[in-house]
Amino acid sequence: xxxxxxxxxxxxxxxxxxxxxxxxxxxxxxxxxxxxxxxxxxxxxxxxxxxxxxxxxxxxxxxxxxxxxxxxxxxxxxxxxxxxxxxxxxxxxxxxxxxxxxxxxxxxxxxxxxxxxxxxxxxxxxxxxxxxxxxxxxxxxxxxxxxxxxxxxxxxxxxxxxxxxxxxxxxxxxxxxxxxxxxxxxxxxxxxxxxxxxxxxxxxxxxx
Amino acid sequence: xxxxxxxxxxxxxxxxxxxxxxxxxxxxxxxxxxxxxxxxxxxxxxxxxxxxxxxxxxxxxxxxxxxxxxxxxxxxxxxxxxxxxxxxxxxxxxxxxxxxxxxxxxxxxxxxxxxxxxxxxxxxxxxxxxxxxxxxxxxxxxx
Numbered sequence: 001x002x003x004x005x006x007x008x009x010x011x012x013x014x015x016x017x018x019x020x021x022x023x024x025x026x027x028x029x030x031x032x033x034x035x036x037x038x039x040x041x042x043x044x045x046x047x048x049x050x051x052x053x054x055x056x057x058x059x060x061x062x063x064x065x066x067x068x069x070x071x072x073x074x075x076x077x078x079x080x081x082x083x084x085x086x087x088x089x090x091x092x093x094x095x096x097x098x099x100x101x102x103x104x105x106x107x108x109x110x111x112x113x114x115x116x117x118x119x120x121x122x123x124x125x126x127x128x129x130x131x132x133x134x135x136x137x138x139x140x141x142x143x144x145x146x147x148x149x150x151x152x153x154x155x156x157x158x159x160x161x162x163x164x165x166x167x168x169x170x171x172x173x174x175x176x177x178x179x180x181x182x183x184x185x186x187x188x189x190x191x192x193x194x195x196x197x198x199x200x201x202x203x204x205x206x207x208x
Numbered sequence: 209x210x211x212x213x214x215x216x217x218x219x220x221x222x223x224x225x226x227x228x229x230x231x232x233x234x235x236x237x238x239x240x241x242x243x244x245x246x247x248x249x250x251x252x253x254x255x256x257x258x259x260x261x262x263x264x265x266x267x268x269x270x271x272x273x274x275x276x277x278x279x280x281x282x283x284x285x286x287x288x289x290x291x292x293x294x295x296x297x298x299x300x301x302x303x304x305x306x307x308x309x310x311x312x313x314x315x316x317x318x319x320x321x322x323x324x325x326x327x328x329x330x331x332x333x334x335x336x337x338x339x340x341x342x343x344x345x346x347x348x349x350x351x
Contacts, residue, residue, distance in 0.1 A: 033260060040252065049242040062244065066252050073256055074263070145235050164236040185220050192224075192232040199235070 021085055028076045036076070039085060040069055046086075047093050050161050053149055054097040064100065068093045083172065090168065091176045094158060101154065141202070148198035156191035163188050 027035035047068055052061035071092050072079075079088060149157055158177060162168040163184075174181045223229065 031260060031263070033256065036256070037253075040249075044244055044249070045242055048244050052242055062248055065244070066248070066255060069252060070255055070259055073259060141235075142239060145239060149236070160236060164233045165239070182217060182220070185217075185224060189220060189224055189229070192229045195232050195235070196228060199232075 022081070025076075025079065025081060025085060028073075029079070031076075036073055039072075043086060043089055044069070046166060047089055050090060050166065051093050051097060053146075053157065053161055054094075054154070055100060060100070064093070064096050067096055071096070083175065086166075087168065087172045087176060090162060090166065094176055098154070141199075144199055144202040145195065148195040151198070152191055152194045156187050156194065159184055159187040160191035160195070164192075 024035045024039055028039065044065065048061060048065045051064045051068070052058060055061050055064055068089060072089060079085075083091075149160065152160070155177075159173055162173045162176065163170070168176075170181045170184050173184045177184065179187075
């Protein structure tokens with residue numbers, strides 16, 4: 001039985017429809033390597049994107065992403081399909097990242113939230129780089145966003161990435177992280193507020 | 209209390225939908241996608257193959273080991289039951305069980321020979337040598 005070497009198809013944003021995912025899951029439960037290869041093709045970049053922002057460096061992120069898929073392959077027999085494969089993979093990824101952080105004894109730095117809920121409209125949005133349709137983001141601005149994500153606590157970062165980057169519904173995030181939906185929403189709000197502060201400082205510095 | 213938390217929830221939803229928050233969402237979404245190299249994928253494939261091979265070995269071991277263990281257990285039980293001298297089926301000569309069985313056999317023989325109420329020793333002692341002297345009371349009781 002040979003693996004499907006499908007790295008040439010790195011269209012990770014492709015979504016598997018429910019029926020084809022169910023068929024793949026069925027085959028993966030029977031240890032079908034080709035079917036598992038297709039799941040890897042579909043999700044490897046998304047999982048890597050999440051993990052890369054959760055661990056300190058790219059090399060570690062690559063290793064953790066491999067671990068995610070190896071764990072998934074080993075325990076596919078126990079996957080009960082109550083959640084989607086994507087949610088399941090992100091749960092494995094989240095747990096591995098948290099485990100790594102604990103083992104490395106990294107202290108999670110909580111960001112001080114000076115932002116009050118009322119001033120979240122204060123960002124100067126006249127800057128045309130803020131247009132939602134802007135795909136090719138300015139490199140410096142992108143770096144500022146990445147820096148903002150890096151400097152927030154693991155808890156806020158997880159929720160921000162899963163919701164705003166991966167479009168994961170609140171309920172699924174709650175199940176991945178193991179907190180109530182209300183807490184997920186609060187963390188999302190705080191994470192965005194932190195990022196607003198970082199970007200406000202960046203834009204102000206740019207203006208001068 | 210519930211109304212308060214519902215209100216807070218609704219207020220939080222409203223704030224999450226605000227334009228400032230929506231712009232941050234767009235900024236996060238617009239970050240470029242991370243891609244992995246072919247060598248990463250190739251490395252993963254090798255690791256998956258090794259994992260699959262290990263899993264197959266474990267499964268095979270399970271298929272062989274489980275029936276073998278069951279058979280061995282059955283053999284051990286059979287040996288213990290049929291060969292071991294101290295188990296039921298082989299009672300030693302001087303055991304209390306042997307004495308009880310012997311006593312029962314004697315009692316049954318005595319009862320057959322002399323009727324109920326006579327113990328084996330009485331049956332042996334009477335031997336039939338001395339004539340029985342019946343008194344009037346005994347004779348009356350039988351009539």
